[in-house]
Amino acid sequence: MMTYDYPLFRPPTEADNIIIQVTLGCSYNNCSFCSMYKTKKYQKRSLEDIYEDIVTFAASYPHAHKIFLADGDALALPTVTLVKILQYLQTSFVKLRRVSTYASAQNLLEKSKQDLELLQKNRLNLIYFGIETGNEIVLSKITKGVNQSDIIKSLNKVPKGMKISATVILGIAGVKYTKEHIIDIAYIINNTTINYLSTLQLWLEEDAKDNFYKHFNDFTPLNDIQILDEQKRFLELLNPTSKIIFRSNHVSNALHLSGTLPKDTDKLISQLDRAMIYLERSKT
Ligand code: SF4
Numbered sequence: 560m561m562t563y564d565y566p567l568f569r570p571p572t573e574a575d576n577i578i579i580q581v582t583l584g585c586s587y588n589n590c591s592f593c594s595m596y597k598t599k600k601y602q603k604r605s606l607e608d609i610y611e612d613i614v615t616f617a618a619s620y621p622h623a624h625k626i627f628l629a630d631g632d633a634l635a636l637p638t639v640t641l642v643k644i645l646q647y648l649q650t651s652f653v654k655l656r657r658v659s660t661y662a663s664a665q666n667l668l669e670k671s672k673q674d675l676e677l678l679q680k681n682r683l684n685l686i687y688f689g690i691e692t693g694n695e696i697v698l699s700k701i702t703k704g705v706n707q708s709d710i711i712k713s714l715n716k717v718p719k720g721m722k723i724s725a726t727v728i729l730g731i732a733g734v735k736y737t738k739e740h741i742i743d744i745a746y747i748i749n750n751t752t753i754n755y756l757s758t759l760q761l762w763l764e765e766d767a768k769d770n771f772y773k774h775f776n777d778f779t780p781l782n783d784i785q786i787l788d789e790q791k792r793f794l795e796l797l798n799p800t801s802k803i804i805f806r807s808n809h810v811s812n813a814l815h816l817s818g819t820l821p822k823d824t825d826k827l828i829s830q831l832d833r834a835m836i837y838l839e840r841s842k843t
Pocket of ligand 1: 590
């Protein structure tokens with residue numbers, strides 16, 4: 560019987576899909592706001608163990624068509640290993656349409672364009688990418704390990720056919736850097752091709768707080784109205800190169816929003832304006 564190595568994380572949209580752990584933990588594991596894999600030492604699982612899991616799942620769900628490769632950044636595996644896994648998945652699940660994984664800028668920068676094209680041809684056709692912020696000072700304060708140009712360069716390496724689902728974190732820059740945070744993320748979105756975009760709201764687990772504040776000692780959190788204002792400024796600055804499916808429906812979000820950009824931008828901004836008026840009035 561197959562058992563997972565916990566904790567196990569996956570994007571909300573992968574809730575109904577098969578999850579195969581090909582790595583354990585995160586190869587970087589150093590972002591100050593993130594405690595997801597702090598209890599795990601990064602490991603590459605052996606191909607034998609991965610194949611065994613695939614066989615077990617295929618016996619129970621032979622018609623599955625979507626698979627998520629965990630843990631934090633399966634893309635850290637060598638391309639040759641990933642291709643073997645993807646090919647094994649294709650022979651085991653005859654209706655397989657989509658394989659997805661989390662990916663970092665570091666992972667993408669370490670791969671060549673040819674590597675990424677090969678992975679996409681072998682059906683790795685969706686990556687989940689945490690942009691978080693585009694501002695250099697904030698990137699450094701959250702110890703993300705990359706700068707703005709790394710993020711843009713990495714996203715622009717992704718081949719056509721491999722979709723990008725990106726997240727940004729509202730509130731992560733605090734009061735002091737909110738203006739630059741939004742301008743600089745919008746710059747990234749406007750200079751790359753993102754297919755799905757979600758805004759989360761900063762939520763620090765207890766075990767992440769000390770480390771976060773140690774690196775970001777001038778951080779003052781935003782209140783709900785300031786978060787909504789940040790989101791409004793973000794939407795106003797977006798000028799995407801192609802259609803983006805936009806979601807702000809994570810449990811962390813003060814207001815749930817969904818739409819297609821740029822078609823629904825004005826509607827989403829009106830919703831944010833109404834929510835801010837409501838919150839202002841409820842204060843009095
Ligand atoms: S945010 Fe992503 S890259 Fe950073 S430590 Fe957490 S899992 Fe790793």
